[in-house]
Amino acid sequence: MTVPRILIVGGGYVGMYTALRLQRRLRPWEAQVTVADLDSYMTYQPFLPEAAAGNIEPRHVVVPLRQVLPRCRILSGRVTSVRLADRVAEFSPHDGADFTIEYDYLVFAPGSISRLLPIPGLAEWGIGFKTVEEAIHLRNHVLGQLDLAASTPDEAVRRRALTFVFVGGGYAGVEALAELEDMASDACKYFKGIRNSDMRWVLVEATDRILPEVGPDMGRWTVRQLRARGIDVRLRTRLVSAENGHIVLDDGDEFDADTLVWTAGVKPNPLVYEGDLPLDDRGRVRADAFLRIVGTRFAFTAGDVAAVPDLTRPGDYCPPNAQHAVRQGKRLADNLIATIRGEELKPYRHRQLGSVATLGLYRGVAQVYGKEVRGFPAWFLHRTYHLARMPTLNKKSRILADWTLGLFFPREIVSLGAIQHPRQEFTLAARTTGPGRTAGQEVRTR
Template sequence: MGTETRMATHVLIVGGGYVGMYTALRLHKKMRRELKSGELQITVVDPQSYMTYQPFLPEAAAGNVEARHVVVPLRRVLPRATILNGRVTKVEHAKRQAWVQVVGSTSAEGGGGEQSAETRVLSYDVLVFCPGSISRTLPIPGLTECGIGFKTVGEAIYLRNHVLAQLDIAASTANEKVRRRALTFVFVGGGYAGVEALAELEDMARDACDYYPTIEPSDMRWVLVEASDRILPEVGPEMGRWTVETLRRRGIAIKLQTLLKSAEGHHIVLSDGEEFDVGTLVWTAGVKPNPLVRRTDLPLDEKGRLKATAELTVEGVEGAFTAGDIAAVPDLTKPGNLTAPNAQHAVRQAKVLGDNVVAMLRGKELKRYEHSYAGSVASLGLHKGVAQIYGVKMRGLIAWWLHRTYHLSRVPTVNRKARVTADWTLAFFFKREVVSLGSITRPREEFELAAKD
């Protein structure tokens, strides 16, 4: 009499960010036996092989934290999961299938190292759909040619090198127009990303001026452009106004109720009529759901987000879960509202989502996600910050310390906590590095010049 072979349950996780990685970690913890025996299979698909802890990106850009220490390698923390580096291009949940375009695959024909479009079709039993958000851009002339976002570790590294390279240009040129352009930095968007990135980079550039005898901090022009009438809405109106006043005292121009109209040829045109040349343009004016959500058969709301239930399942669909930026999750603490698309909710949702996947597989009742928003913390450079936690408003050194303490507690793995702590400790005793490694973004430049000679 033959032995019946039991097929493994396949959980496909689309996206290796906060929700994807923390959900997979939860499944590793709760279903260790099933993973070890082969009864459960987990596949995580993401273009990158790591999860980026985005709250530390401004500090990575400013050199306070090593860039490698703000990312968590997926293969290291998820040893029993299959990690596929690729982009999901289509999902047909009715068929339980997803199409994955493998990243960096090369053509087997010709031997020329040409990129091919190798696509794999994955079958699954349970879907966790969390590809995250992307930068929301507008059809502004010149924006795509000279602007850069601030969502990835690559962008943070580039901006650090770029800002320092602009100081190198200004210190080396005899052309006043070129110098003025190099020392002008514009950030569009007054949310967390824009304010923290601007404040940390301005702080770094101000320190770097010590090594440039011909450049004074007052020679630099830093501009924050925000379409609404306030910045950092998450910390409340009072703390937002205090932040504006603090940044203005540092010489940073804050332009509220102002729009970027054009950036052609690195020439900025603002809605208030002001025009000037700029060497650096950073775009942080919001995010939107990953376009992949429109290439699925899953239900969307009017803003293009997945319709979600309080149990973090996709509304009206069996075997599909979602959370994070692309999910319209009802906020049970504020009936009629949705949870904010931020890291605080994403990490907590992932825990409930992972538990609910386990509950569904074991035939148990699913839990509802309910979490009151605790508050917000933001860094404004070294030893400077602003915070509002459970209604308590704080600013200056204490807020900066709370910002670091909170995010250190949230960054995943003891390994990363120790490395970040070591970075901060070294920074306490030594001045930060102010070297521009431009060759990182142009690694073949020297080789190509040598080949032409």
């Protein structure tokens, strides 16, 4: 008897939670599960702002797939195409020859990527905020800018180094800016010659409000809170150019900045175009209420990449957030198991409970069951909710330990900037600079 082969494309919220449930509920002889993703870990993105601010160790916001999915086959690399008609996917490992994966059942959930606009200089100068690598880089970068500003008498260099621009007023942009500004303000007391007022933090949003998920009133309250902290919030404003770090806004303002963070929306993973998947006009994979890809009975999809009907709001689709992705993953797994066993499927239905956002240490904003919460209670709700949602007791315990230590000790202010170029010193040491003198001596005297 041939064991059915299940291929899960993507190891994010949907992919990991689906695999966890399949692993727990399927008997070993019922199916073989393969998870293919570029990384062999799942990143819990709601904690990225706290990781960037140093409140949480970055390794504690990622869950290693090989550790939590021992009964699944984990492939690290890039799926380059998925074909429903032939039930095959092409896979390219990080090294070595490409190969074909055959499957009987498919879970397509590669997630989303940053949606970039054709703005001059953006691709060369900007950085996103979707991965733990980007969060680590921004933490090191911001602290490195403080180091630079404290070490030079050049006022133009100081102004450029201490100017931080974030484009996009959704969760990612507001939380990242608020947490990093809070961290930098706290770190300022260790950098002689730098005051909080020397730093310039700018939030650029094209619409007339930020954090639309928490409602207009709480969005306006958040704007007032950020401005009270000295953050320059620009509504109804667009980025025109960022060439060579020279920021040009459509309100006529221009200035230089070494930091440009782009969080103005996401779009489905480009893998959706590599195959025969049915797409809607926004490039999302069309799904039915049972999370099956439209036109199939063996292929499923969910998360950011999928257009899933929202049964609580007829005619609309589920928003691409973690709350829906986690629940969709569980329902998808149950429906896939029901398909294998010939049982009845159940539609995905979930009414969003609310939204929470952190605005720095002890500050937050939330809308829960229609109730507006702000300040410390909202911050506490944010931490409590996401700690409960964090997979595995191991990660929960480590994050709780990080928070507990943070109550008694100050945050680290070390910039590990060299981590971006770890071989730089070794390369310098390998060069010779003249007779009788090595580059190692040169490095030590620089």
